[in-house]
Amino acid sequence: MAEDVFKALADPTRRRILDELVERDGQTLFEICTRLVAKHGLGLSRQAISQHLAVLESAGLVLSRRQGRYKFHDLNTEPLELIVTRWLKPDAPESTP
Amino acid sequence: MAEDVFKALADPTRRRILDELVERDGQTLFEICTRLVAKHGLGLSRQAISQHLAVLESAGLVLSRRQGRYKFHDLNTEPLELIVTRWLKPDAPESTP
DNA sequence: TTGATAGGCAAGTCGATACTTGCCTATGGT
DNA sequence: ACCATAGGCAAGTATCGACTTGCCTATCAA
Structure with a gap:
């Protein structure tokens, strides 16, 4: 899970x-x-992006909802919170009031 | 830099x-x-670990200091702070006092 | 000086993964 | 019914990355 x-x-x-x-x-x-x-000039095929979205989705970073023939993708930052606190010592600078 | x-x-x-x-x-x-x-039963060669340390070092996550024939490795969590805030909206829950 | 310890360099193997191509399904408009 | 749009499936390629192997350098102790 977190590994993904x-x-x-x-x-x-x-x-x-x-x-x-x-x-x-x-x-x-x-x-x-x-x-x-448009933004980055990335000349990637539609499939490439689709596969990337699948990876992001299985990692929990993107949630998708199907609606008719459209599939909308939403960002989910929840998994991000866990991964860094793994190496931050309990006495981290941000938690010293 | 941050990409690494x-x-x-x-x-x-x-x-x-x-x-x-x-x-x-x-x-x-x-x-x-x-x-x-000892801990994880990882049967890796010394070189493998050495290369991993090089990657971590060039990413700034590990700092090394040479002393005689020893080379000590220290953790540096500073680069970690940047990578998550990249996708956290300004109105993140942790910054709402 | 000899030997043991701590580490580095370089080439080679092998599996993972990013990307493409071609074809197929489904929904919506006219 | 038709056609265009939005997306999925599957196989193939090709590059990248993890790991090994073999040899070389440097520091310390006897």
């Missing part, structure tokens, strides 16, 4: 997808494709 | 190494090898 989060974050394209979703939630596959090309 | 952090965290063995260093800072290569075998 690290692998999901390892790819730069997947991180870009998360960047897109944090900007505008609930995008479809085609929207994401279009915006990745 | 994600790749460094992608490998389970490297995460184990960080686990070791958060428990006891300033270990040498051989110490880490020994403890990985």
